[in-house]
Amino acid sequence: MGEELDEELVRRVQRGDKKAFDALVIKYQHKIAQLINRYVKDHHEAMDVAQETFIKAYRALPGFRGESAFYTWLYRIAINTAKNHLSMRSRRPSDDEIDIEDAEQFEGGTRLRSYETPESHLLTDEIAAVIQDALQNLPEELRSAITLREFDGLSYDEIAQVMGCPVGTVRSRIFRAREAIDKRLEPLLR
Amino acid sequence: MHTEQTSEKLSALMDDALDAKDGLSVLEGIRSDRELRAKFHRYQAVRSVLRSEAGALPDADFSARVRAAIDQEPVVLSPRAVQHQFRERVATFALAASMAALAVMVVRSVNHYSPDKASELLASVNLSTPAVHASMEPDLREYLNMHNESAYLSGSQGLMPSVRLVSGNQGR
Numbered sequence: 001m002g003e004e005l006d007e008e009l010v011r012r013v014q015r016g017d018k019k020a021f022d023a024l025v026i027k028y029q030h031k032i033a034q035l036i037n038r039y040v041k042d043h044h045e046a047m048d049v050a051q052e053t054f055i056k057a058y059r060a061l062p063g064f065r066g067e068s069a070f071y072t073w074l075y076r077i078a079i080n081t082a083k084n085h086l087s088m089r090s091r092r093p094s095d096d097e098i099d100i101e102d103a104e105q106f107e108g109g110t111r112l113r114s115y116e117t118p119e120s121h122l123l124t125d126e127i128a129a130v131i132q133d134a135l136q137n138l139p140e141e142l143r144s145a146i147t148l149r150e151f152d153g154l155s156y157d158e159i160a161q162v163m164g165c166p167v168g169t170v171r172s173r174i175f176r177a178r179e180a181i182d183k184r185l186e187p188l189l190r
Numbered sequence: 191m192h193t194e195q196t197s198e199k200l201s202a203l204m205d206d207a208l209d210a211k212d213g214l215s216v217l218e219g220i221r222s223d224r225e226l227r228a229k230f231h232r233y234q235a236v237r238s239v240l241r242s243e244a245g246a247l248p249d250a251d252f253s254a255r256v257r258a259a260i261d262q263e264p265v266v267l268s269p270r271a272v273q274h275q276f277r278e279r280v281a282t283f284a285l286a287a288s289m290a291a292l293a294v295m296v297v298r299s300v301n302h303y304s305p306d307k308a309s310e311l312l313a314s315v316n317l318s319t320p321a322v323h324a325s326m327e328p329d330l331r332e333y334l335n336m337h338n339e340s341a342y343l344s345g346s347q348g349l350m351p352s353v354r355l356v357s358g359n360q361g362r
Contacts, residue, residue, distance in 0.1 A: 002206030002207075002208075002213075003206075004209065004210045005208065005209070005210045005213035005214065007210075008210045008213075008214065009214075009217075016265045018257075018260055018261070018265065019218075019221070021260060022221060022253060022256075022257050022260075023214070023217035023218070023221065025252075025253045025256045025257070026217055026220050026221065026227075026230075026253050027203075027217060029248045029252050029253055029256075030234040030237075030238070030247055030248060033245065033246075033247060033248045033252075034238065034243050034245055034247075036245075037245025037246065038245070043245070043246045046245065046246075047248055047249075047252065050248060050252070051252070051255060051256055051259065054256045054260075055256070055259055055260065055263070058260050058263060059263065124246075127235060127239065128239045131235075131236055131239040131240065132239070135240070146240070149205065150237060150240040150241055151240065151241070155205075155207075156205065156207050171198070171201075171202055171207060172198070174201060174205070175197065175198040175201040175202070178201050178233055178236060179197065179201075181236050182229065182232050182233065182236065185232050185235065185236065186232065189228070189231070189232050189235065190228075
């Protein structure tokens with residue numbers, strides 16, 4: 001389903017619709033930022049590299065023929081841009097490099113990294129603590145659904161099989177779990 | 191202001207579980223609705239914490255900064271889209287040229303039309319079909335009659351006058 005949406009957005013960009021590219025940025029900004037953070041440790045630099053990645057993608061998009069998924073293609077641009085950035089600064093990339101072929105499967109990570117300032121570090125720890133606490137207090141069926149999705153990376157179909165319920169129920173449970181956590185998080189991230 | 195249904199679609203969008211139509215609608219909502227954009231950002235924060243992902247998330251203005259940078263860029267078109275636009279222009283031009291030529295022909299024929307000339311022309315045409323009919327060989331007449339009947343039954347009635355006229359002329 002996601003690829004169908006990406007294909008439509010790419011077609012629109014290739015016809016000159018800049019808003020469609022904006023939608024692609026919104027959709028993938030978090031994924032790309034997380035990816036670049038593995039190479040570029042400084043948050044502000046990482047955001048600059050992420051921005052450069054999207055600009056390069058915009059310039060190269062007319063030549064994109066859809067031979068790979070859009071995200072795989074974007075992933076390659078992000079990796080190359082991050083490596084070029086490090087090379088320009090004569091730094092070495094971190095040890096936890098990821099193979100390009102793993103682009104679609106990659107979801108894992110290490111630990112929530114501290115931000116630049118002590119205040120933002122405190123905020124990060126506080127956010128993490130609130131989210132973990134909210135997760136533990138969810139009703140069992142909601143906690144199982146969100147855990148299978150976020151920890152185990154299962155699709156809605158797979159979760160439906162594991163939980164023995166319709167896909168629509170899975171979608172609803174995951175949404176309700178996110179909403180319950182969000183209610184706790186909202187006052188901190190206003 | 192977004193509805194609960196929109197929030198549920200937002201959640202599904204994060205899991206790539208929305209079709210293109212709903213996906214486009216939600217992404218447009220994130221673009222235009224500040225609250226929905228903030229919620230999307232919080233949902234992503236929850237995901238990052240639950241997946242123990244390293245690093246910080248982009249701030250809520252990230253996409254706006256990219257948008258501003260893209261606005262400085264020329265509009266990009268794929269070669270296919272450019273070709274498509276060229277074809278469309280050629281087709282539009284051809285259609286306009288045909289319409290203009292047709293208009294010129296119509297105007298000319300109207301200018302040359304005279305009711306008197308038309309009456310003279312009609313009077314000079316011999317429309318006595320029975321005479322033509324009588325001069326035909328019996329075999330040909332029979333063939334044409336059979337042809338008329340079968341064509342009528344097969345539903346081609348509208349073509350019959352032309353067929354009769356052509357056959358009659360050929361028989362002379």
